Amino acid sequence: MSILAVGTVAFDSIDTPFGSAERVLGGSASYLTLAARPFCEDVRLVGVVGHDFPDEYRQVLAEGGVDLEGLEVDEDEKTFFWHGEYHYDMNERDTLDTQLNALASFEPEIPDSYRDSTIVCLGNLEPGIQREVLAQADDPDFVIADTMNYWIENTPDSLRTTLSAVDCLVINDAEARELADEPNLVRAASLIREMGPEILIIKKGEHGALLFTDGSVFSAPAYPLEDLQDPTGAGDAFAGGVAGHLHRTGSIDEEALRRAVIYGSVMASYVVQRYGPDRLLDIDPQAIAERSSAFRELADIPQLVPFDTHPA
């Protein structure tokens, strides 16, 4: 029983109106694996870094308990670099710089020891690379994928091929509208689920997340935080928590999925309280239990009073 996550391992430089951080550890695979780890003993990372990736960052992932056998080092290249700037209300950001570096020529080869992975998380990458990784896994029980507007616009056919092999897609609301070419989220969700993923989770940042399954919609809140510092990686930590809970519970029924969305939201809520993924290393079961209970309190609608008065 194990989780494999493929994605970027990166240097992130982050500017917000309230502070900034330079070249912190980032990347979808870093956040995915560290967020899944509290739920699962065996979390495996597939990715690539360059010659400039410091031991210190490798140590963060290793101390987080992530299996790094699948983290390739490309000695001829530098590590993927992303520089983003958040707006005043932190729900929007601009990408100032992206340097693919080692990622440009990445041809993932997963270690033999990874082939039996139970859950495979395809972090946001070129859809063809996502498929290459999936093809090397023997027979995963469950496949979760992310993508982004770049692939929706530039490799639509390849993305469709990947989606047809995915059980659960986790994207944000703007991406869902673009992927379905449909502004209404409910209709967009139906169209996307027809592309392959039976389960669709739409992330909405500080507005929470929506879970679409057969005949049911679940709306999860986001945790209201006074000390939101850096939203980077929240979406990947969310997916890591989702994968982690589904792994732990061994079920994908409606209740399990709703709980998974809450645990994903819990992991995301911790990540945004600091720059980089370090906060994920400190989270103990107690912290996860407390915050997930706080989510239930936050969203609790009391039993409704029968509505029997209608004035004439």
Add this chain to the structure above:
Amino acid sequence: MSILAVGTVAFDSIDTPFGSAERVLGGSASYLTLAARPFCEDVRLVGVVGHDFPDEYRQVLAEGGVDLEGLEVDEDEKTFFWHGEYHYDMNERDTLDTQLNALASFEPEIPDSYRDSTIVCLGNLEPGIQREVLAQADDPDFVIADTMNYWIENTPDSLRTTLSAVDCLVINDAEARELADEPNLVRAASLIREMGPEILIIKKGEHGALLFTDGSVFSAPAYPLEDLQDPTGAGDAFAGGVAGHLHRTGSIDEEALRRAVIYGSVMASYVVQRYGPDRLLDIDPQAIAERSSAFRELADIPQLVPFDTHPA
């Protein structure tokens, strides 16, 4: 036991990327009263229209059961007119035209029969006018107010004076950030509650609403609709539903407030399915009961499994 609502009664012209409507009945007082009416037999409107206000629209309000004794007709002026255009995803809009007309010289005088109103709803208007209306009510149990960026920017001192006399403020997230001059919504909520309103409800359109009370936050979802047609008036219908339920239940404890937010969301969800407020006339108790139950289902987080496994 009665609800008084003051606000605009207007012609609205609405453009969306998917359709448009010209000079439909609109205005905050129209939506507030019609949405409160299913919860309360005695709903009173204070507002002004011009000589061009058609009997047909007066009939809509009258058929909705709204007391129109406080609807002044200014024979020298035309009716307030608003023209707005919604963006592709319908969460944002631009105002193309605003003609104050009769509203420019409006000096509300409430009928004697309105003085004993139990709940007073101050729809979005110049804060001084909101206070004039409030001063004419004898001793309402509860005061709900709305405002907008224009008053936050142009009449900040007057707005502060009004806020100090308000029990519950209902505004959107951008307005909350601007009013508090604080980008973080949780901190903004604390700052706003210090200005007077013990209860703050932040509307977030298709992302639902947040209720801030002493030591508690409630996050309510929005109802996912396939047939969203026109968001105009949703915020006022929301406030009308909130006022209506609080009136019906006669309580403002945490449970009553949470239910009120759900009933407000129910009324808003019906309004956006059509241009204008007509849908509010068709809503029977059954429809309200069904959709409010659907909100509970939508937001239901199953009991969480004890989190007792933390891999070493």
